[in-house]
Amino acid sequence: xxxxxxxxxxxxxxxxxxSRKKIAVICANDPNTEYAIARSLEEGIAEFIMIGDSAILxxxxxxxxxxxYVKTIHIENPxxxxxxxxxxxxxxxxxxxxxxxxxxxxxxxxxxxxxxGLLPKGKILTHLSVVQIPTYHxxxxxxxxxxxxxxxxxxxIEMIWYAIKTCHHFGICQPRIALIHFSxxxxxxFQNSLDYVNLVELAEGGEFGDVIIDGPxxxxxxxxxxxxxxxxxxxxxxxxxxxxxxxNIEAANTFYKSVSLFAKAEMAGLLQGPICPVVLxxxxxxxxxxxxxxxxxxxxxx
Amino acid sequence: xxxxxxxxxxxxxxxxxxSRKKIAVICANDPNTEYAIARSLEEGIAEFIMIGDSAILxxxxxxxxxxxYVKTIHIENPxxxxxxxxxxxxxxxxxxxxxxxxxxxxxxxxxxxxxxGLLPKGKILTHLSVVQIPTYHxxxxxxxxxxxxxxxxxxxIEMIWYAIKTCHHFGICQPRIALIHFSxxxxxxFQNSLDYVNLVELAEGGEFGDVIIDGPxxxxxxxxxxxxxxxxxxxxxxxxxxxxxxxNIEAANTFYKSVSLFAKAEMAGLLQGPICPVVLxxxxxxxxxxxxxxxxxxxxxx
Numbered sequence: 001x002x003x004x005x006x007x008x009x010x011x012x013x014x015x016x017x018x019s020r021k022k023i024a025v026i027c028a029n030d031p032n033t034e035y036a037i038a039r040s041l042e043e044g045i046a047e048f049i050m051i052g053d054s055a056i057l058x059x060x061x062x063x064x065x066x067x068x069y070v071k072t073i074h075i076e077n078p079x080x081x082x083x084x085x086x087x088x089x090x091x092x093x094x095x096x097x098x099x100x101x102x103x104x105x106x107x108x109x110x111x112x113x114x115x116x117g118l119l120p121k122g123k124i125l126t127h128l129s130v131v132q133i134p135t136y137h138x139x140x141x142x143x144x145x146x147x148x149x150x151x152x153x154x155x156x157i158e159m160i161w162y163a164i165k166t167c168h169h170f171g172i173c174q175p176r177i178a179l180i181h182f183s184x185x186x187x188x189x190f191q192n193s194l195d196y197v198n199l200v201e202l203a204e205g206g207e208f209g210d211v212i213i214d215g216p217x218x219x220x221x222x223x224x225x226x227x228x229x230x231x232x233x234x235x236x237x238x239x240x241x242x243x244x245x246x247x248n249i250e251a252a253n254t255f256y257k258s259v260s261l262f263a264k265a266e267m268a269g270l271l272q273g274p275i276c277p278v279v280l281x282x283x284x285x286x287x288x289x290x291x292x293x294x295x296x297x298x299x300x301x302x
Numbered sequence: 303x304x305x306x307x308x309x310x311x312x313x314x315x316x317x318x319x320x321s322r323k324k325i326a327v328i329c330a331n332d333p334n335t336e337y338a339i340a341r342s343l344e345e346g347i348a349e350f351i352m353i354g355d356s357a358i359l360x361x362x363x364x365x366x367x368x369x370x371y372v373k374t375i376h377i378e379n380p381x382x383x384x385x386x387x388x389x390x391x392x393x394x395x396x397x398x399x400x401x402x403x404x405x406x407x408x409x410x411x412x413x414x415x416x417x418x419g420l421l422p423k424g425k426i427l428t429h430l431s432v433v434q435i436p437t438y439h440x441x442x443x444x445x446x447x448x449x450x451x452x453x454x455x456x457x458x459i460e461m462i463w464y465a466i467k468t469c470h471h472f473g474i475c476q477p478r479i480a481l482i483h484f485s486x487x488x489x490x491x492f493q494n495s496l497d498y499v500n501l502v503e504l505a506e507g508g509e510f511g512d513v514i515i516d517g518p519x520x521x522x523x524x525x526x527x528x529x530x531x532x533x534x535x536x537x538x539x540x541x542x543x544x545x546x547x548x549x550n551i552e553a554a555n556t557f558y559k560s561v562s563l564f565a566k567a568e569m570a571g572l573l574q575g576p577i578c579p580v581v582l583x584x585x586x587x588x589x590x591x592x593x594x595x596x597x598x599x600x601x602x603x604x
Contacts, residue, residue, distance in 0.1 A: 135564045145484070149491070182447070182555035189451070219559035220586070227563070230586045251552040253484035255560050257521035261529070262437050262565035284522065284532045 003171035004299075005138040007266060007292045010170075014045040014298055020069070021045075021298045023279075024085040024094035027052040027078050027102040029059075035287030038062040040294050041069055049073060049094055051081045078102040082110035086118055089276050096297045098279040111274055118274035124148070124158045127280070128166055129269035130296060133259050136223065141166060142244040145252035146269070146280070153195040156245060160199065162272035163243045164211055169300045177203075178222035178241040179215025180251065184233055186216060192247040212236045219244065219255065268292035270300065277301045305473035306601075307440040309568060309594045312472075316347040316600050322371070323347075323397040323600045325581075326387040328409060329354040329380050330402035331361075337589030340364040342596050343371055351375060351396055353383045380404040384412035388420055391578050398599045400581035413576055420576035426450075426460045429582070430468055431571035432598060435561050438525065443468060444546040447554035448571070448582070455497040458547060462501065464574035465545045466513055471602045479505075480524035480543040481517025482553065486535055488518060494549040514538045521546065521557065570594035572602065579603045 004010050023046050028037060038060075040046045047069035050057050054074040057063070063070050075081040082102060088094045097118070099107050111118045112125070119125060127146035130139050143159045144151065151159060160177060167175035179196040186193045196215040203213035214235045220227040225239030246252035259265040267289045271278035277297035281290045306312050325348050330339060340362070342348045349371035352359050356376040359365065365372050377383040384404060390396045399420070401409050413420045414427070421427060429448035432441050445461045446453065453461060462479060469477035481498040488495045498517040505515035516537045522529040527541030548554035561567040569591045573580035579599035583592045 133564050135566070180552075180556070182551045219556055220563045224563055227586050232585075246556070247552045248550065249484045250482075250549045251556040254482070254521055254548070254553040254556045258557050258560045259564050261522045261526055262435050262561050262567070264437070265564070283534075284529050 001171040003138075003173075007132050007139075007268070007295065010292070010295050010299060011043060011045065014295055015043055018044075020047045021095040021301055022047055022049065022093070023096040023098050023294065023297070024049045024051060024088050025098045026081050026085045026100050026107060028098075028100035029053070029056045030101050032281075032285065032287040032290055033098075033100050034060045034063070036290035036294055039287070039291045041066040045298055046096075046294060049085075049088065051075055051085050051088075052078070052100065079106050079110070082107045083116070086110045086113070086116065089118060090116070094276070095301050096277050096279065096294075097274070098294065098297075099281065104280065107280070111271075111278065118276065118278075120275060123273045124155055125271060125273040126151075126155065126159050126162060127269060128159075128162055128272050129256060129267060130166075131256070131259055131265045131267050132292075133263050133265040135263060138242070139170065140223070140244065141242060142246060142252060142255060143272075144246070144249060145256045146249070146282075147271070149249040151248075153198060156195060156199060157202070159245060159272075160208060160213070160243075163245070164208060166272075166296075166300055167242055172242055174210045174212060175242045176212045176237050176240055177214075177243040177245060178217045178237050179213065180219060180222065180244050180246050181216030182218060182247075184216055184218070184221065184231070190247075192216075215245075266292060268296040270297055303473040305440075305475075309434050309441075309570070309597065312594070312597050312601060313345055313347065316597055317345055320346075322349045323603055324349055324351065324395070325398040325400050325596065325599070326351045326353060326390050326396035327400045328383050328387045328402050329404045330400075331355070331358045332403050334583075334587065334589040334592055335400075335402045336362045336365070338592035338596055341589070341593045343368040347600055348398075348596060351387075351390065353377055353387050353390075354380075354402065381408055381412070384409050385418070388412045388415070388418065391420060392418070396578070397603050398579050398581065398596075399576070400596065400599075401583065406582065409582070413573075413580065420578065420580075422577060425575045426457055427573060427575040428453075428457065428461050428464060429571060430461075430464055430574050431558060431569060432468075433558070433561055433567045433569050435565050435567040437565060440544070441472065442525070442546065443544060444548060444554060444557060445574075446548070446551060447558045448551070448584075449573070451551040453550075455500060458497060458501060459504070461547060461574075462510060462515070462545075465547070466510060468572075468574075468598075468602055469544055474544055476512045476514060477544045478514045478539050478542055479516075479545040479547060480519045480539050481515065482521060482524065482546050482548050483518030484520060486518055486520070486523065486533070492549075494518075517547075568594060570598040572599055
């Protein structure tokens with residue numbers, strides 16, 4: 001498999017692979033979610049089980065064009081709808097979970113339920129995004145803009161594992177993972193920079209398999225060869241990062257918002273950790289971004 | 303005065319104002335610094351006192367084209383050169399300080415000297431940048447990508463004051479200042495979000511004069527009206543921020559590197575706190591960025 005370098009390549013790949021995944025959507029009551037579902041149906045990449053108020057579902061006539069690929073389960077209470085969707089995944093009735101307009105905390109409550117939830121014991125919950133920036137030559141994965149504010153060393157190890165596995169799904173055999181900081185210096189004042197030394201050593205020892213991990217690096221030295229050259233920095237990443245692991249949620253969120261607003265980037269993202277991919281878009285995500293997140297989920301739940 | 307909305311407007315304004323500032327440059331021994339100085343001489347916005355190894359200065363013949371605006375002081379030792387430049391500013395012989403290839407720590411040592419330095423007692427040292435992003439309709443100031451890793455409430459108050467004063471120099475009468483976070487929610491888990499509530503209250507009480515301060519906001523809601531609308535957020539910033547105050551150095555640095563690499567932004571920046579503007583470029587800054595920093599210094603030392 002050639003590596004997938006754009007969202008166009010991603011959706012084309014899914015169309016040709018011709019295996020629709022079953023997505024349970026909770027409370028799909030907004031135009032952007034509707035767009036994402038309708039687009040997925042048109043492109044033939046998924047089928048949907050709509051769980052929520054079916055009176056509201058009738059607002060979206062485009063979804064009726066594909067009756068064989070859209071089922072509805074009428075549950076008015078959002079918390080009950082979330083629990084039903086989780087149950088469906090546990091019983092094998094759905095491959096992917098997707099949030100509509102239910103409050104994120106309520107959905108997480110159902111996912112994190114120790115007995116009836118979706119997160120295996122000992123697994124951490126984190127968020128992995130992928131961005132297509134017109135001025136970068138391939139897709140760029142990053143973590144964590146949504147769930148873990150200050151990752152510990154152990155959490156970073158898990159974040160790296162999720163990123164590696166997702167890269168493999170995208171056909172990237174040897175992912176280049178940059179550990180982001182505001183400078184290239186390791187300093188005892190910044191715990192994350194010390195953790196980065198540990199992570200680089202683990203990678204060099206073979207812990208993560210066939211990967212290139214380096215840091216601390218800043219975003220520019222991670223993604224542009226010339227910047228590293230000017231600074232006299234020699235990094236095996238070589239300005240070709242596939243993945244950016246950010247020091248904290250503020251830096252990751254700033255990256256996400258800056259490239260989407262100022263560099264016209266398109267975005268997709270998934271919760272990592274649960275037994276199935278969970279599409280958890282933010283309210284301000286575009287319909288296209290929700291569609292690409294569905295595509296990312298379909299690719300990675302194989 | 304109309305507000306200055308681009309670096310072109312900034313340098314044009316300086317040319318027409320016809321008052322050259324005196325800039326003491328320490329160890330100007332690299333092509334990007336040479337470019338910035340030569341461009342400033344050509345455009346007629348400044349004159350220079352070059353402090354360093356004069357044998358090295360001879361490498362740059364363009365600088366000899368303006369003998370009436372370039373003086374040299376031969377001091378080989380970089381620490382001594384830094385001390386001499388600081389002394390020159392204290393004695394009124396220079397209006398602005400600029401770093402060439404001397405190590406930043408060595409220059410800061412001379413600036414921070416309690417008896418012979420440039421930082422008045424009680425003043426904090428912080429860094430203010432300004433960025434021209436092709437996809438934004440005006441200049442955007444931000445702080446602090448270089449000096450203070452985790453600003454306290456008091457430090458943020460000072461950072462806001464420096465930003466306001468600089469905005470006034472740029473003709474922005476009522477600066478819109480966004481306090482950046484990864485969400486719009488205030489939470490006791492994030493001290494900066496609590497500080498933001500204090501800062502907004504101070505601003506509403508008139509502490510900062512004629513300004514609009516709001517937060518927590520993320521970069522997108524601060525700089526795009528539509529994003530706030532989708533989220534149902536009503537902010538007096540209205541997607542028109544002039545200034546972004548970042549929660550920490552990692553987020554500020556990520557913003558700086560992301561917009562410069564992926565959105566082709568041009569950048570300028572100055573140290574704030576010392577009795578004169580200090581141009582403190584990073585090694586990887588372009589010649590153009592160093593030139594714009596000189597221009598920013600010339601405008602704000604009036």
